[in-house]
Each structure stands twice: as structure tokens, then as C-alpha cells.
Amino acid sequence: MESTILSPLLDRVRTVRPLVHHITNTVTINDCANITLAVGASPVMAEAPEEVAEMVSMADALVLNIGTLSAQQVGSMFLAGEAANDRDCPIILDPVGAGATRFRTSTVMQLLDRLEIAVLKGNAGEIGTLAGADAAVRGVDSGGIEGDPGEICRELAERLGVIVGMSGPVDYVSDGTRVVSVENGTPMMDRVSGTGCMLSSVVGAFAAVSDDRFLSTVAAMAVFGLAGERAAPRAKGPGSFRFKLIDALATMEPSDIIGGARILSL
Amino acid sequence: MESTILSPLLDRVRTVRPLVHHITNTVTINDCANITLAVGASPVMAEAPEEVAEMVSMADALVLNIGTLSAQQVGSMFLAGEAANDRDCPIILDPVGAGATRFRTSTVMQLLDRLEIAVLKGNAGEIGTLAGADAAVRGVDSGGIEGDPGEICRELAERLGVIVGMSGPVDYVSDGTRVVSVENGTPMMDRVSGTGCMLSSVVGAFAAVSDDRFLSTVAAMAVFGLAGERAAPRAKGPGSFRFKLIDALATMEPSDIIGGARILSL
């Protein structure tokens, strides 16, 4: 896949400035808002049952992240998700910690069952758990998985009828037929809380401006990884990496992208 | 209006170190705490009905921000607001997203109706919505408003009997009779989530040390804008702007202020 897909989609996010509605965790909610602004979109966070469907009616993408899940939040996710489905607003689901507790795993299963999810984006442990692979999850950290990660994504995508994105040292994206790997990124990503959540926000911004959610997810993962690659050499630790990642994404130019993306069709 | 008002009020915040109680959103709550410290005041966040009134009994200002409103939080806002009114502790209301959903708009109306609000501080879309002007709100972003912004603030301030502050490329403040514009600031403010919320915290800190809430609001808006002007040229993007804004406010000296404020009586 050519990296020439990336720059037009990023331009389109910046021109359209899609509204990305989040129902997300309290740990990284601020990072999600700021990375959404950095990529060129507009964030909104709302989850009160009194308003959540009305707010979704303006949104161009909906990101559901279960990082600090509560029963009340599950209810709001369904209200928001149904409103999103009614108007073909794409839903991105980040199953943070699926596999760590039954509450998280079963909530993700229900969301996948009752809503039409456009993109399921998780780490290896989370995607592996949902795929029924032999996967390790500890808290919200991914352990390893047994098996071919690209094939695990493909089978899960085919079974669920969604785009599956698996983040890690190498990212994988599948629509159930095609599988690509994205080798952009930096080990610093794992040393900052919330880079996975931020990636889901970027996936949401890209999904909002393209009907091809396989392509938009690949583009989002490559662009976010490239921002990390630009930020890492300039950082003196995870504290400075975090703000430099936001700076790098906000100031990314077409010339930074061309030739930088490492996307392989598998 | 002379910029000579600014430095004494900032000094007074730093000397008195007022306690600014916040009931605010989960997105930018940390930024509100840190900007309150940066201006020289002390933040406290509490909203449990079991303690909120008791905590307000120590506070010098109360900031109510509806950015991630819940029904439970509305209840706490009334408990806190009534306790604040009982002891003449000034209340600053930030109607984040008013106009975007009926829940937000009607909650703001009720807060304005049942509590004595000292300062209503919002963006053009929010203030315009409350003023009944033709205003656009999308998520928590302001669209434009039709009409003269200074006059919209003046009429709303007169009708409600509050100080109205409208933030934007140019800020406006009115007490229902006087109107001033404050031209300090930087476009970078819009590229970081929570600068509006942070401004409300600063407005709260200044309101705590002055009985003239028109003057204190003008001063707060000018000082915050000046901090942004100092931070912006040194920032390489919104990530670095955010921490440099806090640094700039925390290290602001009288010499940075004199001649810098651009306050015009309209």
C-alpha cells in the first residue's frame, strides 16, 4: 500500500474538522481531547444519558473507550451507539483491558453484538482475547499472544464484520480479507499512559472523513506512528515525549509523511 | 481602562492565595488545578453531596463548569452554590457547550435563575445562545454569532444582573452598563483543550480578591491573554504551548504586564 494515501486523508481531517464524540476513561481523557485537536479535528466528551444521544447527532465519529468502565457508562455507550448507528456515524471501539476482567470482556462482547462497530482497535492482548487466541492481559497492559497476529486480526474482522486494528511494536489492520502491517512507531509509546487511547481518537478522526474505514484506519495508525517517530529522538524521557508527540502531529506536513510510512500488504 | 489595574490585582492573588473551589469537568480538571496554582491561588475540587457545602465554607471563590455535566453534578452545583451565596463567596459560571444540548442550556438557565452568579464566562457561541442571539455551537466549539458582541454581552449582563465575559479572538466584558474589549491572547489558545476552562479558574482567583467583579474579570482576561502571548512564540506546537502557558503565568512579573494589556472601553 502506497504511503500516498496518508497525506490527502490528513489534509481532509484538517479541512473538514470532524467532530469526534468520546465516551472514554478519566485517566487519559485530556490526552484524547488534545490529540484530537492536534490531528485537526474537534473533540467533544459527553456521556450523561440526558444529552448523549443529542450530542451524537452532531458528531462525525464516536469513540467508545472502556478504560475506566462503569455500569452507568455502559448505558450511555448504548444510547450513544444507537444514535450513531441511526445516522451512519462510524463507531470506534477501544476495548481497554478486555481480558483482564469479566466485566470488561463481557461489555465489549455486548457492544459488538448490539451495535454496528466500524473499527475495533486494541492491543495484542485485548484483540487476542476477543479473537479467542491464547492472549495475556495484565491490568491494561498487553502480554504476548500465540499465533500469527495478522491472521488473528483477519479472522476476527471476518467473524465480526468490522475493521480490526491491533497496535503494538508492529500494528496490524484487517477488514477480514486484506491484512496490512504498519511498522511506524517508537518504543516510547509504551512509556506514556494513553498512547493507545490517543490512537483511537486519531482513528476516529480519520474514519469521520472516509467511507473506506480499512484505508482510514491504516492511515491513522501510520500517521500517529510517524508522529511518534518524529517526537522520540527529541524527547529526554516520557514526560517530554508526551507533549512532543502532540506537537509532532499538530505540525505534520506532507513532506514528513512521504516515504515515511512503512505499510506492507501481508 | 489603564493596564495599571492588572499588576496590583495579580499581586493580591499571590499574597492572599485565595482558595478556589471547582466543580468542573473531567477533561480539563487537572489544567484548572495547575493554572490556579500558577496564578498564585489554591485549587480544591470536591463535589460529593456529603462534603461539598462544607468545603465551600472555606472557599474564596466557586467555579462551576458544565463541561461533562451529569445530573448528580447539577445537584452538587446547587448545594455548593447555595453555600457560596450564603457567605458572599463569588460564583463563576462557565456554561461549556450551552446551546449544544438542551440539558446543558436548561441547566445553565436554572443555575442562573436560582443562584446569584457573579461572573458568567463563556465563548461567543455559549454567550450568544444564552443571550438569545443567532449563535452556533458545535460540541463545545463556538461558531460565530450574529450582531455586536459587546452589545450582546451588555444586554445579557443587564438582564441577568451579572458580569458577562465572552472569550474569543477579542474578549468582551460587561457589567450591563460598561463594556470593554480585551485584545490580549493568541490563536494557540484554540488549539489546546481547556484554555477556556483555565480562564474561568483565573477569573475565579481574581474575583476572590476584589469586590469589583467587572474590574477583576477584565484583569483576569488580560493577564491570561498576556500569558498566552508570552508562551506562544516559544512553543513548537500545542503540546509545548500548554506547559509554557502555565510557566508564563506563574512567572509573570509587573514588567511583563505594563504596557502589554490592550483593554478598550467601548
Next chain:
Amino acid sequence: MESTILSPLLDRVRTVRPLVHHITNTVTINDCANITLAVGASPVMAEAPEEVAEMVSMADALVLNIGTLSAQQVGSMFLAGEAANDRDCPIILDPVGAGATRFRTSTVMQLLDRLEIAVLKGNAGEIGTLAGADAAVRGVDSGGIEGDPGEICRELAERLGVIVGMSGPVDYVSDGTRVVSVENGTPMMDRVSGTGCMLSSVVGAFAAVSDDRFLSTVAAMAVFGLAGERAAPRAKGPGSFRFKLIDALATMEPSDIIGGARILSL
């Protein structure tokens, strides 16, 4: 006490990578996650009653922080605490704002009464309040306390059967018999929201890798203070201090520690 204790314990945190489960406030929850990663441990935040005990079953330490307490959160703290006690997972209690409201003070009393707490870590006002000393608390800020701080810690530690850590310009730690002071740190710590909360996360990470919770608490307080000492001269204000503190802890080497710790047996 020799500073030679510090480096091996820090190494051990980085090797074991303990899972530190937090139930904490919404103001500084992100800082707690990032400082936990910076010291070399893994953070998880979860408090839904549906999952909190199951998540604790994987944890190596549990940090309870009452900074934005709610009745619902108290329930989750007991569920988590009982699960932790059942498997000898150490509990760190940060009584943020104890003394400011009856709700906070009485909740802390109940947690201390019904759970086996390993380390109670607070500021002078909070520890003084719990010790029955003449202590001042204003919001979540500590005022002064009357009396000998080391002796106040010792008596409280003896009475409660816990390790008591009191943070401040000089830190004190006692197990009810021994008392040490730790003079590492910087006044910048007070100018950033959440440094006390971050310290509790670090105390949790160290408690997870040592059965001697007196020693591990002393080590955590010295290492965190040393990180602050390294960060402060490079910071241009509290905004930059905050990320440099995280960088400093993440990149701390044995050579930074040796000779740097100022730990005195009293």
C-alpha cells in the same frame, strides 16, 4: 540510614514491573499513571464494583487516594481493600484533604479501621489531623502543625500499626519505633497539583517489591525527592517542572542516587 538502599529497590521495581492498582481522584489520575510508568511499574485504574476485586487479584500494590471522594468510591475502596488484604497485597492510603471535611476524615478513619493498611502517606495537615495534633488543612493544602513532626508520625504509626509517611519540605517516615527524616525534594513540588498523589503511586510501586514497608517507603520518598531535585533547576516554571519530573524519574541512574539521598535516623 545509607542511601545504598535506594538503587537496589529502584532496580527491583524496574525488573519486577509491579502492577499498581489505583482508586484515585479525577484531578491527578493521569499524573499517577504516568509517574507509575516512569518509576518502572505498571498502573491500572479501576473502581467499578463489578470488576474492582477481580482487578485487584492481579495487583502487586493498591493505592487508595480520596482526593475527589464519592460515596460510590468508598464502597469500591472497601471491595478492593478486602480483596487486597486477602492476598497480602499492600495498601497505600493517601488521605487527601482529611481534616478539611468530616466526610474525608471519617472515611479515612473507617478505611484505617476496617482494612489493613500498609502505608499511610499524607501531608502535615492530613497526618496531623489523623494524629489528633493541632493541624491546619485548607482545601487540600496543608497548613502547619504544632509539635514535633517525627514524633507525631511515630505515635500515629504505633497506634495504628502502619507505616506513616508525612511529606513536606522535610519528609518523615515512621514504623512506630524508628523515625527517619528525608530531606530530598524541592519547593517546586508545591507548585504543581498532584505531586503528593504521584508520591503515593511511587510509594506503592516500592511497597510492591519489598516486605520491609518502612524501608521501601523511605526509599520511595528519597527517590521521588531526588527526581524533583534533578528536574527543578532545568524548569522554567511549574508547567515544565511537571514533565521534567517524570523525565527525571524515568531516566534516574544509580549514579544519580549515590550520595544524593539525605536520610537521617532521628
